[in-house]
Amino acid sequence: MGQTLLQKVWDAHTVRTLPTGQTQLFVGLHLVHEVTSPQAFDALRSRGWPVRFPGRTFATVDHIVPTRDTRRPFQDVMAEEMMAALERNCREFGVPLWDLSHDHQGIVHVIGPELGLTQPGMTIACGDSHTSTHGAFGAVAFGIGTSQVRDVLASQCLAMERLKVRRIDVTGILEEGVYAKDVILAIIQRLGVKGGVGYAYEYGGPVVDRLTMDERMTICNMSIEGGARAGYVNPDETTFAYLRGRPYAPPADAFERATGFWRETASDADADYDDRTTIDASALEPMVTWGLHPGQSIGVTGRVPGPGDVPGDDRAAVTEALAFMGMAAGAPIAGTPIDVAFIGSCTNSRLSDLREAARIVAGRRIAPRVTGLVVPGSRAVRDAAEREGLHEVFRAAGFDWREAGCSMCLGMNPDKLVGRQTSASSSNRNFRGRQGSPTGRTLLMSPAMVAAAALAGEVIDVRHLVGAGRGTGEGATS
Numbered sequence: 453m454g455q456t457l458l459q460k461v462w463d464a465h466t467v468r469t470l471p472t473g474q475t476q477l478f479v480g481l482h483l484v485h486e487v488t489s490p491q492a493f494d495a496l497r498s499r500g501w502p503v504r505f506p507g508r509t510f511a512t513v514d515h516i517v518p519t520r521d522t523r524r525p526f527q528d529v530m531a532e533e534m535m536a537a538l539e540r541n542c543r544e545f546g547v548p549l550w551d552l553s554h555d556h557q558g559i560v561h562v563i564g565p566e567l568g569l570t571q572p573g574m575t576i577a578c579g580d581s582h583t584s585t586h587g588a589f590g591a592v593a594f595g596i597g598t599s600q601v602r603d604v605l606a607s608q609c610l611a612m613e614r615l616k617v618r619r620i621d622v623t624g625i626l627e628e629g630v631y632a633k634d635v636i637l638a639i640i641q642r643l644g645v646k647g648g649v650g651y652a653y654e655y656g657g658p659v660v661d662r663l664t665m666d667e668r669m670t671i672c673n674m675s676i677e678g679g680a681r682a683g684y685v686n687p688d689e690t691t692f693a694y695l696r697g698r699p700y701a702p703p704a705d706a707f708e709r710a711t712g713f714w715r716e717t718a719s720d721a722d723a724d725y726d727d728r729t730t731i732d733a734s735a736l737e738p739m740v741t742w743g744l745h746p747g748q749s750i751g752v753t754g755r756v757p758g759p760g761d762v763p764g765d766d767r768a769a770v771t772e773a774l775a776f777m778g779m780a781a782g783a784p785i786a787g788t789p790i791d792v793a794f795i796g797s798c799t800n801s802r803l804s805d806l807r808e809a810a811r812i813v814a815g816r817r818i819a820p821r822v823t824g825l826v827v828p829g830s831r832a833v834r835d836a837a838e839r840e841g842l843h844e845v846f847r848a849a850g851f852d853w854r855e856a857g858c859s860m861c862l863g864m865n866p867d868k869l870v871g872r873q874t875s876a877s878s879s880n881r882n883f884r885g886r887q888g889s890p891t892g893r894t895l896l897m898s899p900a901m902v903a904a905a906a907l908a909g910e911v912i913d914v915r916h917l918v919g920a921g922r923g924t925g926e927g928a929t930s
């Protein structure tokens with residue numbers, strides 16, 4: 453019986469089995485940002501320990517950075533303190549820092565791949581839940597907490613429970629206007645937000661095989677929202693083509709050798725999985741969340757469920773979500789008014805996402821009542837989008853075009869919902885308060901759906917707006 457990628461990568465990085473039964477796992481790449489690292493660096497400092505492998509550790513700023521006025525000191529005193537602490541820590545411990553003055557700055561899960569730091573067969577850790585994004589390259593990537601950030605800084609190792617592997621095959625063909633974001637929202641809706649507990653999700657099948665790397669990242673990014681500890685796609689020619697020539701990818705003379713190793717890392721054809729499931733993507737339509745977690749979603753032509761539509765255990769959660777979101781059971785989700793349209797986050801802020809949203813809004817204006825925000829995932833994405841003139845398309849449509857960062861994904865900077873505002877958001881979490889207002893409401897959807905909602909001032913079906921020209925660019929989903 454063959455092995456899965458997870459088993460191969462896990463075994464290759466196992467230092468030893470701990471008395472607890474956990475694995476002491478070597479971490480190939482540690483990505484650091486300003487929110488979960490200060491206490492970890494303090495812990496090293498108080499013990500007189502160095503960072504064990506500074507050459508495997510890279511830092512950037514993303515969560516707290518303002519996206520409009522980035523001059524220092526920041527107006528937000530706490531943000532300025534976090535920024536200054538990261539600068540001090542990186543200087544003292546010899547860790548490279550890509551701050552706001554650097555071309556490599558951006559959301560940690562956007563810059564790792566675009567710099568070629570993220571590679572197949574690696575173990576990757578970062579103090580952020582959505583580290584699963586890097587699994588799109590065939591890496592085993594975990595989000596970790598502050599005490600684990602300390603452990604990795606000090607030892608380059610993590611104590612981890614071994615994971616089971618669920619293979620998820622996505623079959624069929626995606627309809628025009630249906631995207632990778634819709635696939636992962638549908639998977640989470642089907643399997644549940646706790647369905648992946650104890651598992652890594654391996655995504656495959658004809659639809660995933662045809663996805664671009666940007667789209668695979670969108671799917672892997674939200675694995676954590678389905679309860680999975682990690683998510684990955686086996687590396688293939690699409691992966692290698694993406695990585696070739698990137699600053700931290702193997703240089704030309706070593707690249708072929710690397711691809712040989714990366715190919716061997718992929719799951720064997722006869723690999724033994726702990727569970728398998730198949731999703732037929734041909735039946736999917738654009739998805740929209742109506743509730744308080746990413747599993748509470750429906751197709752855009754659907755009606756909001758009521759407590760009577762779900763099993764007994766879920767009824768209280770549905771009742772609570774309907775009350776908070778101001779939704780009526782049985783009402784169509786299309787037509788739900790929005791106040792804010794946010795295109796950004798590590799799920800959907802890459803160049804292909806911006807191209808697709810720009811294509812929807814080009815030559816149109818967003819509804820007068822809507823505040824529109826486009827926040828590129830990195831400086832590199834911003835610069836590339838500006839070279840193509842996408843910023844002018846968004847501005848002409850009435851959107852604000854901002855500097856790179858996490859922004860309204862979690863509202864740790866000045867970009868926040870106000871009061872009971874409802875946001876159409878291309879991000880990944882719709883929990884209470886996630887976008888900066890304790891009473892704010894979030895509807896998750898694809899960037900194209902956000903663009904369409906911005907134009908209409910309410911949730912609409914983007915399939916009515918997408919033209920026949922789609923399918924030629926980086927953002928194409930076949």
Ligand code: SF4
Pocket residue numbers: 514515559560561580581582797798799857858861862879880
């Ligand atoms: S964009 Fe959101 S989910 Fe992604 S790293 Fe930033 S805060 Fe976390």
